[in-house]
Amino acid sequence: MKMGSLARCAAAGVMMCACAESGLAQQAIFTPAPTMPSAERITTRTLFSFEKFGSDPTDARRDGHELRFDHEFVLGLTGDLSVGLNVPVRVRSVRASDGDDRSMGLGDAELTLKHRVWQDDFGPVDTARLSLFAGTTLPTGNNGFGKDTLDPFIGATFMLIHGRHGFNQSVSWTFTTGTADDRVFAGDGLSDVLKLDSAYLYRLSPDEYTAETTASTYAVLELNTIYETDGETQMFISPGILYEARRFALEAGVRIPVWQDLDRRPESRYGVTFGVRFLF
């Protein structure tokens, strides 16, 4: 990749970070939640992720890591309908049997429409919500990170918050219509992808909300399962922490593979993610 392209990608990433904002409250790190910004508010979220992979069962014997910067912008259309755009910037370093490679570029963006179809606010801080979402990837990728196709996806996500306890459950299905140059992660092949994500959040502080409450801290534990229709399967356990103030939030988590059955792409060794959300 030429330095000019690198500089443009880096500049785009920095600019998007500078504009970062999010109204995605009590949302776990890897599990989608039915939360959304209020009407006519634009929110964004920036995630910095590092994932190490290896133990490649294919002849390529790939081993390496990927650094990924996700920039998510969400617009609240009404109180229960939102549209979001996620633009990833990816940097991948691979050692393989046929040589080493380092590349950087834009990944395929994701456009998502989310509608909260059911809601029961049964206490001052207690709520249960269900949202449906649908969207598609957009062929914005370059330098081998894109697929030049539109991959539609649909899903549902449920949230239950009762006192200090929060539970999120999400299921999604991606109709994969094209392949990436190099099959490293789920969705890179031509198989459809099923994702099952569960998250539990426990509010560490404050013990009780009051009129003076301006921030809260949550312990997060997630179970993330990815199944591709050709049998490739991964399951991760993902502990993390979320600090949420009124105008910003910080999040950090790790992804630890607990079960992997992969024949066509390398296994994940671990992943680390840091995120920042702002609300203006």
Added chain:
Amino acid sequence: MQKHVAFVVLMGVAVGFVGCATNGSAQSEAAVEAEGMDGRIESESVTMVVRGMSCPKCADNIDLQLRSVRGVRDVAIDLGAGEVKVAVDPMVPPTRSQLAQAIRRSGFSLVSIDTP
């Protein structure tokens, strides 16, 4: 073929989203209509009881929506009690339905609007 099926499913879901009449916050408008309170606020402050504010950022969503209503001077939110206190400009007081709509646009449920 798979691509066509995928897009049909996607478009169906998208149409369903937009067309779905379910509104999780309809409780807000219903609360106001049930109390027949569509007139202007006649006091300098009101207290709204709101449910579902599960986090500080939820409160901020409400704060931003209410402050965009003309005539709202200040907003104070007690997450634990589920109370939103609104200071009102008596020269240009908002209506109760404007306050209720701000809660609905925030995505939360309004239980009542009380004046001193």
